[in-house]
Amino acid sequence: MKNTISLLLITVGICLTAGFGATLSPDFRAATIIEAEATFSDHRVARRQSELCEVQEALKLPSADGCGDSHQLRDWGGLTKIALRQAQILALAEDKRVLISEVAQARIMLGLALKRSQARWTAHEAMGTQGPGARLDGWLSVGGFGFGFGLLILALGGWLARKSAAQTVVSDDEEAPVDFGEMLSEVCGAVAQLHDDMVSTQTPNVGDLEVFKARLEDIQKEALARLCASGPRVAARHGLAGMAAVFSPLSSGERRLNRAWAAMVDRHWPEAVSSVLGASSDLKATVTALALLAKV
Amino acid sequence: MSEDSQLPLDLNPAPYRELTVAAVLFGVAIGAVMTAAFTYVALKLGFTLSGSTVAAILGFAVLRGALKKGSIVENNINQTVASGVNTASAGVAFTLPALYILGEDFSVLSVMLAATAGSFLGMVVIIPLRKQMIEFERLRFPSGIAVASLLKSPGAGAAQAKLLLGGFGVSALIHLAMGVGVLPEELNFGAWMGLPSWVSLSVAVSFASLGAGLLSGRGGLPFVFGGMLAWWLIAPVAVLSGLVPAATEIRGVLAGGAYDDWVTWEVLYGQMLRPLGIGVLIGGALSGVVASFPALKSAVTSLANASKTGGGGSDELPVSVLTVGVVVSFLVLFGSAILADPSLGLGRQLLIAVVGTVWLALAGMIVAQASGMTDISPMSGMSLIGVTLMFFLSGGNVVPAIILGVAVCIGIGQCADMMGDLKSGHLIGAKPAKQQLAQLMVCWVGVPVAVGTIILLWGDGGGFGPGNAELSAPQGTALAAIMESLVAGAAPLDKYAAGGAIGLALGLHPVGGLGVLIGLAMYLPFNITVTYGIGCAANLWFVRTKGERWIGDTIVPVAAGFIIGEALTSLGVVLFQLATG
DSSP states (O other), X not given: OHHHHHHHHHHHHHHHHHHHHHOOOHHHHHHHHHHHHHHHHHHHHHHHXXXXXXXXXXXXXXXXXXXXXOOTTOXXXXXXXXXXXXXXXXXXXXXXXXXXXXXXXXXXXXXXXHHHHHHHHHHHHHHOOOOHHHHHHHHHHHHHHHHHHHHHHHHHHHHHHHHHHHHHHHHTTTTHHHHHHHXXXXXXXXXXXXXXXXXXXXXXXXXXXXXXXXXXXXXXXXXXXXXXXXXXXXXXXXHHHHHHHHHHHHHHHHHHHHHHHHHHHTTOHHHHHHHHHHHHHHHHHHHHHHHHHHHO | OOTTTTOBXXXXXXXXXXXXXXXXXXXXXXXXXXXXXXXXXXXXXXXXXXXXXXXXXXXXXXXXXXXXXXXXXXXXXXXXXXXXXHHHHHHXXXXXXXXXXXXXXXXXXXXXXXXXHHHHHHHHHHGGGHIIIIIISOOOOHHHHHHHHHHHGXXXXXXXXXXXXXXXXXXXXXXXXXXXXXXXXEEEHHHHTTOOTTSOOEEEOOHHHHHHHHHHGGGGHHHHHHHHIIIIIIXXXXXXXXXXXXXXXXXXXXXXXXXXXXXXXXXXXXXXIHHHHHHHHHHHHHHHHXXXXXXXXXXXXXXXXXXXHOSGGGGSOOHHHHHHHHHHHHHHHHHHHHHHOGGXXXXXXXXXXXXXXXXXXXXXXXXXXXXXHHSOOOHHHHHHHHHHHHHHHTXXXXXXXXXXXXXXXXXXXXXHHHHHHHHHHHHHTOOHHHHHHHHHHHTTTHHHHHHXXXXXXXXXXXXXXXXXXXXXXXXXXXXXXXXXXXXXXXXXXXXXXXXXXXXXXXXXXXXXXXXXXXXXXXXXXXXXXXXXXXXXXXXXXXXXXXXXXXXXXXXXXXXXXXXXXXXXXXXXXXXXXXXHO
């Protein structure tokens, strides 16, 4: 029940904090609108330009005004948006040819779009930029209260979840450590036996190696995998420092067994034997660490 | 049983091959070639590629094939070295071009020093966290698992090799079909249903994301949950309640989907969720450090004890080496700050170097943690914060901000790369100290290669940038635009602060890394999260119906194949695009 409430509180808390946190300050929102107007004016210029090109193409006229191969009116680097629009307006006005009415109409529409775009970018530049401090103040004034409330709910949910997790471990108290300890002993014994059997093999051949590899894979994929996956449970019961004390030698043992497997694949017998021995000693150290924790 | 099962084993062979001259030299050679090539790719396409899988496959061909004596752990060293060298390509190509595009005068020596210091710092600050991230938190690092599956393939058996190849084939085929335009890059169900783009109902066609989700399982669910909250709740509510400008408020707004696209990508994503997500990532990581302090302390103490006793210490790089590494790298970074702008004054230059080092460590940890949990790296966001910090600390000076940004970007990349390689190493039983030593020896090599490539491509001027059709340098151009907006006084401090507070509060929850996962979900477009989420859900279903061992035997090789298939096909598609212009 506590778990469900905490999950609900966290969900509501994230929604409120992220929702109010994402809110734009009033001045920045107004600036965003002006920026949008400038951006859309660019889209409109592009659309008018494309309409003009379509008309020229439909009438099979030579390319001009930035259509086809003509470079006039095209976007060129190094100019600010306002200067670019000014240059484009002038270039369009300089061409005094008498044109078919559809083309002339399309050119007029493009000219209007260019002038509007220039005006929008001028307004955008005049608006300036709201500094970070002003944005923070503005945001706090519109979203601060809701955000603070959401943060409280989020923190409450986190605290409840933490409490609930601790209680879950206490209620499972009789089972969990026995399982971990038993599994650990099982793995420890299996690895020690594997080492003994490897050492007692006088003249090992590839077939022996494959048998040992299969036994090692069984250890790795069954009990050892489950042991290594139980970190959160060990941490909840013994604390993070306790978990670290157990998992440091356990992980080292796991890695040495992985090395033994690699050495077996590479048919390097001495490395495989010494890695299994190292793993066995790490696992014994894990048993000792767990016993020390149990005493505490 | 194999045909040679009666073959006796050599009981006195040469020492087991691990950190060998052949592995290091071959890794450096592959890494240098990849660095130059991927720097060019980054200037052309705006992204770069990880070299681990390519190096691992080439390692098989050369070390095990041609030289006939490579071991699995030796190939791991080769792959560690190659990817460590290649890390410089992204760090340099995403930042340095901005200085050229902005037309700034700068000292190349200062850039080289900063990049080299960043490379070393990234390594030495993340190494002490190996135990914490890989052994205690047991982060998945899906790409690390994929590379390990590849390295282990000679001994994994025919059935698993078939699964790996099958996953590879499917992923490669689909990605190739996307690359040549036969298949779409996303399945946009929302658009098909006529929904506006701010109701995100699209799925990225990415078998790498699917594979990462399959390998992450339950641990990745908060990431999906965060994405759903951000894109299915907050975004629609923000639009419908008027938190974002309505179409009626904007003069000259275009009909059709133009407004929806603008409000989705420019406002909801660009101005709201992404900067908020960056803040949550930072707050979540900070609270994670506080929450896991006892384990962190234990990890560092065990490292120190191992060094003193020399017992288990042979598997870990000594603390003294790491300490010297931090001090020397910091001094080099300080020297770079002095050269970047001698007029700043020693106090400010020292402050830049100190904050740069601290930020690199924190951001590197965030990126490594995010990669470990989801295989997705928020590197660009963390680098952006780094550059912004440097900009303010340098009193609004662009040159030192970007130069120190190069160091931060490379350092962060090294952190994620090193930790991914250490995960692969753990899974095949490599000695961490040997991997760390190998990468420490060569992590600087990529710097002159990447910087030299940039200088060569710039030529007499205008070799890349917004006006160049061949090499538009998208990331450098974006950074240049950000710098211009910073000069104009714009920085979303409100969003970073709010996100930071959310991340800190999420640290109270007992699930580790919750803040990082939720922040990452806000930071990314939702279609990637959905694909990843499908993988997580499938993993949970398989665990319930088939069990954990089946996951290890079947799903891991298939998912690894998915990741490797997409990575290699991406490389192939890029090469094809470059070849055909």
